[in-house]
Amino acid sequence: MRKQWVLSCVGWFSLVLGMVFYVVVRGYLVSPFLPIDLNQIHVVSVLSDSFPSFIHSFALVILTVAYGFRLRVATSVWLCLSVLLELGQLPFGFGTFDVRDLYASALGVILSCVLVTSVRALDGMQGMGSAAAQGLGLRALLLLGLSTSVASMGDRTVPEPAVMIKRECSFAYLSYDELRGSFAVEEPRPAKTFGKILVLGDLLIVSEPNVGVHIFDNSNPSYPLPRFFLNIPGNVDLAARNGVLYADSFVDLLAIRIGDDTPTLLQRKTDVFEWRPYQAIGNQRISSLDRPDRSKGVIVGVKVVQEDSSRVLNVPTFEQVREECFLYPRFL
Amino acid sequence: MKRILTILSPCVVMAGTTLLLGCGTADQTTMTSQRVATHAENAGTTTQERGVGSEVGSAGSLARFAVANDTLYALTSGRIVAFDISDEEQIQKVGSVRVASDIETLFSDGESLFVGAQTALHIFSLEEPHSPKSLGIHPHVRACDPVVTSGDYAFVTLNSGGGACRGGENVLKVVDFSDPAMPREVKKIRMNQPFGLGVAGDRLFVCDGESELVEFDISDPTETYELSRAQDEACSDVVPLNDLLITTGPRGISQFDLSNDGFYQLSRIHAEKVETELASSN
Numbered sequence: 001m002r003k004q005w006v007l008s009c010v011g012w013f014s015l016v017l018g019m020v021f022y023v024v025v026r027g028y029l030v031s032p033f034l035p036i037d038l039n040q041i042h043v044v045s046v047l048s049d050s051f052p053s054f055i056h057s058f059a060l061v062i063l064t065v066a067y068g069f070r071l072r073v074a075t076s077v078w079l080c081l082s083v084l085l086e087l088g089q090l091p092f093g094f095g096t097f098d099v100r101d102l103y104a105s106a107l108g109v110i111l112s113c114v115l116v117t118s119v120r121a122l123d124g125m126q127g128m129g130s131a132a133a134q135g136l137g138l139r140a141l142l143l144l145g146l147s148t149s150v151a152s153m154g155d156r157t158v159p160e161p162a163v164m165i166k167r168e169c170s171f172a173y174l175s176y177d178e179l180r181g182s183f184a185v186e187e188p189r190p191a192k193t194f195g196k197i198l199v200l201g202d203l204l205i206v207s208e209p210n211v212g213v214h215i216f217d218n219s220n221p222s223y224p225l226p227r228f229f230l231n232i233p234g235n236v237d238l239a240a241r242n243g244v245l246y247a248d249s250f251v252d253l254l255a256i257r258i259g260d261d262t263p264t265l266l267q268r269k270t271d272v273f274e275w276r277p278y279q280a281i282g283n284q285r286i287s288s289l290d291r292p293d294r295s296k297g298v299i300v301g302v303k304v305v306q307e308d309s310s311r312v313l314n315v316p317t318f319e320q321v322r323e324e325c326f327l328y329p330r331f332l
Numbered sequence: 333m334k335r336i337l338t339i340l341s342p343c344v345v346m347a348g349t350t351l352l353l354g355c356g357t358a359d360q361t362t363m364t365s366q367r368v369a370t371h372a373e374n375a376g377t378t379t380q381e382r383g384v385g386s387e388v389g390s391a392g393s394l395a396r397f398a399v400a401n402d403t404l405y406a407l408t409s410g411r412i413v414a415f416d417i418s419d420e421e422q423i424q425k426v427g428s429v430r431v432a433s434d435i436e437t438l439f440s441d442g443e444s445l446f447v448g449a450q451t452a453l454h455i456f457s458l459e460e461p462h463s464p465k466s467l468g469i470h471p472h473v474r475a476c477d478p479v480v481t482s483g484d485y486a487f488v489t490l491n492s493g494g495g496a497c498r499g500g501e502n503v504l505k506v507v508d509f510s511d512p513a514m515p516r517e518v519k520k521i522r523m524n525q526p527f528g529l530g531v532a533g534d535r536l537f538v539c540d541g542e543s544e545l546v547e548f549d550i551s552d553p554t555e556t557y558e559l560s561r562a563q564d565e566a567c568s569d570v571v572p573l574n575d576l577l578i579t580t581g582p583r584g585i586s587q588f589d590l591s592n593d594g595f596y597q598l599s600r601i602h603a604e605k606v607e608t609e610l611a612s613s614n
Contacts, residue, residue, distance in 0.1 A: 190603070190604050191603055191604070192603060192604060193603055194580050194581075194584065194585055194601075194603060195580070196569075196580075197569070197571055197578060197580045197585065198571075199571055199573055199578065204578070204585075206580070206585060206601075216601070218587075221576050221578075221587045221589075221598045221599060222587075222598040222599050223599060224585075224587070224599060224601060236396065237396045237397040237406070238397065239397035239398065239399045239404055240399070241399050241404070241417060241420075242420070244417070244420040246397065246399075246404055246417070248396075248397075248406070253404075253406070253415065253423065255417070255420045255421070255423055257420075266420050266421045267420065267421050267422070267423055269415070269423045269425070272406075272408075272413065272415075272425055273406070273408045273413075274408045274409040
């Protein structure tokens, strides 16, 4: 009598384990949070796909025996059902037919036979309860077995494998020639951020770090009027004297005449400041990128290549670089 | 035993996943605090130009440039570099003085250069404009320290922001440098997280924390005390002009009328927009 309890416990435990594995663990094998997709490893993939089939037959045979049926009946019923259900997927086109599932089911039945026989060998076993109860038990088990099999054929309940979007990031350079031709007076435009501010007479001069300088007419502080935008890549600081604005532009120093008229570039003093590779891309060392190369120019952003297309993030924040360039799995 | 291991292996996978997730979170925290330091460096800074005349222009306290007389000073690679700008079309690099690798802000009162570093406040004499001479170091002033001066006194904010400035206090310090070789702290005021600051006459304005602008009375710097406080004014730096106070911060540039006590907002220039918002519609 006690052995039946052992068998039924093993059976139910295996069944529950199989379900948990099916719903939870199989999901985790393709979890986006794992550094590698475990499904890429063939053995793991096969085991995880076929384990539910195996445990399903194994548990149901043991349970059937535990509820008092003959081993021969139990094995033949579940073997036939497993094979039919698996093969049945072929003509009907739902579920995925996998011959390995057949092997797994067969293995489950064989192992359960071995287990039951070895338990039985210790002592003769009596049926549990009356014949009527047996019939009810068998029907319940059949129903359970069929429904779990059919349920497993539906759409996979686990999330689709996370797709690692493969992106190559590299520094976007502005060559020294381009830098030296970059100064331009443009129409006012919105600033993403404001940095250093400077007041010169009625003019309010504001740096948008690493992008350029915005000039406002501030003769009425209640209503500052945007006048010009100066394109000065790599600008961080400003100073002024006698109507001349001094602005850094990466490694260069610019002197710009400002006043009522359109600003004009008076002089560019080249290579007077430190070459700072991370100045325009969030001031962070970014190890996943190639080494910054001073000979190519100044670094103004990050170039992102994804499959056939590429784009340049100009003056990105460090968060943006991290978002775009660090490998992040994405659910499609 | 083997079977137990087989059954347990999915649990190991799950535990591993949790661990990985945990690490990810920690990593993110570190990055955020580093970013704070970056913000400090990029936000631009302040230089209150006293006694140099308005022709030089007024800027905030978080500067890497300073102008005194005919010379432009700039911080780069841990050095002060001097440019002769007497002829604006013929800028000459005339000198370079090694200071320290952690220097961050620079300003001048026309006679001296003050260099805020992560570990100290350095003071330089501009008697020879092309080769600033070290007068003294105030080692107790550390962190990303914006500095302004008024007479013989320097006002410095220290904040405990992230990155290189971690661990600092959140205070406003008043330093007496009448003897530049022996700067002396005369007053220390606790604050939330002070940043840029500026002096207008007897008033000192300090950006504090996420959203406050604080005004101090400094008619007697040794007895500096708080006058008023504007809530909901996120700023990283301030530029005081005669009756006008301009603040810059993440939300944009605000201007305040200082002709009366307290803060009366005149306008705000928003980031991401070209238009100006009138105070009345605020």
